[in-house]
Amino acid sequence: MSDDVNNSATSSNVHFDDTPFEDVFDIETELGSGQFAVVRRVRDKKTGERYAAKFIKKRRYATSRRGVTRQNIEREVRVLQKIRGHSNVVELHAVYETASDVIIVLELVSGGELFDHVCAKECLDEVEAAAFIKQILLAVRHLHSLHIVHLDIKPENVMLKQRGESHIKIIDFGLSREIEPGATVKDMVGTPEFVAPEVVNYEPLSPATDMWAVGVVTYILLSGGSPFLGDNRDETFSNITRVRYHFSDRYFKNTSKHAKDFISRLFVRDVDQRATVEECLQHPWIRGPEGNAVDI
Numbered sequence: 001m002s003d004d005v006n007n008s009a010t011s012s013n014v015h016f017d018d019t020p021f022e023d024v025f026d027i028e029t030e031l032g033s034g035q036f037a038v039v040r041r042v043r044d045k046k047t048g049e050r051y052a053a054k055f056i057k058k059r060r061y062a063t064s065r066r067g068v069t070r071q072n073i074e075r076e077v078r079v080l081q082k083i084r085g086h087s088n089v090v091e092l093h094a095v096y097e098t099a100s101d102v103i104i105v106l107e108l109v110s111g112g113e114l115f116d117h118v119c120a121k122e123c124l125d126e127v128e129a130a131a132f133i134k135q136i137l138l139a140v141r142h143l144h145s146l147h148i149v150h151l152d153i154k155p156e157n158v159m160l161k162q163r164g165e166s167h168i169k170i171i172d173f174g175l176s177r178e179i180e181p182g183a184t185v186k187d188m189v190g191t192p193e194f195v196a197p198e199v200v201n202y203e204p205l206s207p208a209t210d211m212w213a214v215g216v217v218t219y220i221l222l223s224g225g226s227p228f229l230g231d232n233r234d235e236t237f238s239n240i241t242r243v244r245y246h247f248s249d250r251y252f253k254n255t256s257k258h259a260k261d262f263i264s265r266l267f268v269r270d271v272d273q274r275a276t277v278e279e280c281l282q283h284p285w286i287r288g289p290e291g292n293a294v295d296i
């Protein structure tokens with residue numbers, strides 16, 4: 001294990017297991033890949049337990065554009081460490097490092113992406129959609145209570161724990177930031193059709209930035225369409241900054257007033273007027289017809 005691992009472990013309180021990864025796990029199959037990361041299913045040689053291992057390619061030189069910086073890797077690991085213990089958030093198991101990669105070992109989530117579940121049905125009925133959104137809100141409340149903002153909430157980053165079940169897990173925290181109250185953080189991050197006006201305008205980010213994305217996910221779950229998506233990135237950004245969306249009769253004719261009001265309370269340009277996660281959890285569409293309290 002290279003020396004810098006020990007230094008980084010002390011500098012950022014990120015614990016890297018010194019045992020060589022290949023001594024502990026067998027690599028089974030690739031689950032998916034992104035620009036600088038590959039997710040593989042792995043199996044603990046001693047216990048037989050299976051996990052998802054995210055192999056993140058380290059940036060080798062400061063001037064390189066390939067790989068992920070140590071600062072960003074350690075930020076993601078710190079976030080994963082802080083948010084452990086919530087049933088709707090993927091659980092961190094361990095962290096390893098090789099010469100070329102940092103390997104984040106996580107609980108295996110095997111029910112597939114919510115995105116695929118929605119596509120298979122084109123759109124969901126309101127009861128199922130509200131149940132999914134409530135779980136996303138419970139996960140977001142957990143993050144926001146720890147002053148963490150996800151910044152990339154979208155159906156592809158929400159997975160079903162098991163096939164045929166409705167228990168969801170938010171899995172990807174690669175863009176998440178720790179934002180203390182009063183701190184000013186500006187960054188052009190996220191996926192265009194899900195970002196809030198403050199992201200497009202390079203204005204301060206906050207927990208409200210996640211709430212806008214929850215509104216987009218809700219709109220998609222209920223209609224199969226994306227509220228602000230344009231023919232190109234500029235048109236999408238223009239629709240977002242002008243809060244230009246509508247509930248077309250084609251997709252929303254049979255949608256309840258509560259559901260449309262829930263979405264409308266999130267598509268608010270002024271972050272101080274946008275519904276918070278607590279307000280969303282208390283909204284009639286989430287509490288349900290009998291007014292049952294949310295899961296506390």
Ligand SMILES: COc1cc(-c2ccc3ncc(-c4cccc([C@@H](O)NCCN(C)C)c4)n3n2)ccc1O
Nearest residue numbers: 031032033039052106107108109156171172173174
């Ligand atoms: C913590 O960061 C991540 C976790 C995971 C993760 C965690 C547990 C887990 N169990 C199964 C899977 C899995 C299964 C199939 C495909 C993928 C992944 O490559 N695509 C997931 C969505 N993508 C847009 C992040 C991941 N995962 N993925 C994926 C990407 C991450 O950036």
